[in-house]
Amino acid sequence: MNYNTQPIPGKPVRGSKTGQPIMVIFDLLGRNWSMGIIWHLNNGPSTFRKLQEYCENISPTTLNKRIKELTNANLIMKTLDGYTLTEQGEELFNVISPLGKWAKKWAAKNYNLK
Amino acid sequence: MNYNTQPIPGKPVRGSKTGQPIMVIFDLLGRNWSMGIIWHLNNGPSTFRKLQEYCENISPTTLNKRIKELTNANLIMKTLDGYTLTEQGEELFNVISPLGKWAKKWAAKNYNLK
DNA sequence: CATATCGCTACAATTAAAGTAGCAATGTTA
DNA sequence: TAACATTGCTACTTTAATTGTAGCGATATG
Numbered sequence A, B: 001m002n003y004n005t006q007p008i009p010g011k012p013v014r015g016s017k018t019g020q021p022i023m024v025i026f027d028l029l030g031r032n033w034s035m036g037i038i039w040h041l042n043n044g045p046s047t048f049r050k051l052q053e054y055c056e057n058i059s060p061t062t063l064n065k066r067i068k069e070l071t072n073a074n075l076i077m078k079t080l081d082g083y084t085l086t087e088q089g090e091e092l093f094n095v096i097s098p099l100g101k102w103a104k105k106w107a108a109k110n111y112n113l114k
Numbered sequence C: 001c002a003t004a005t006c007g008c009t010a011c012a013a014t015t016a017a018a019g020t021a022g023c024a025a026t027g028t029t030a
Numbered sequence D: 001t002a003a004c005a006t007t008g009c010t011a012c013t014t015t016a017a018t019t020g021t022a023g024c025g026a027t028a029t030g
Helices: A021-029 A034-041 A048-054 A060-072 A087-096 A098-111 B021-029 B034-041 B048-054 B060-072 B087-096 B098-111
Strands: A076-079 A082-085 B076-079 B082-085
Touching (some): A034 A048, A034 A076, A034 A082, A034 A087, A048 A060, A082 A087, A087 B098, A098 B021, B034 B048, B034 B060, B034 B076, B034 B082, B034 B087, B048 B082, B060 B076
Antiparallel strands (some): A076 A082
């Protein structure tokens, strides 16, 4: 089956023929670097090159794709200071943010690291 | 660079040369279907074939990879009833679970869907 | 004017995922 | 107990996503 490059609620995405919002988000955030980008932008605006640097191995091709997708989804936007989270992007960050704390606990328990 | 198939805290993963737990989780959950599998298993144990069915287009190859990765990460396990979330897997579900509610709001606001 | 930075695009190489077939093990039914 | 069904895969080919590298045009900056 052919999925849109841009996952859109109400349209077929990976995991849901009817485009259930949660599956759309999974498709969107599940792509390489999506969450990393949002995570990083929470520290403040960032340029294209800074994002590249942060996401150690991201290629400009992929970064550009992710930027377009996240922009279309109204999660990030371009400003004079560089790319930033939109209001909705910040909301999303807050929703996934507890993951950081949990990840540390999980790593400590299973891999004896903090 | 060569990353392990299995992302492990403290070892290089995509996004972090030192294997920061949050990046390890991003790497793990960012792979195709990882979150979908966890999401589905929260409804109860499931067999390999049921999971395949749920994840509409997943190939057995990929499902098997995801199962191994998530099992190694102590997030799911195999029981007589099929695959289930471990205690830590349930914890993770609870952490990402607010995403479902947020996704609906997001879809409603941006795409006029519920 | 020379140099640097930035936001990309193009394109080839590599890796991941999908799609399909099928097999061994176990369970179920007649 | 022979026949059939289901489950959990593996093997293999095809297709799609990501990486890696080079570099260009636009806008600063010295």
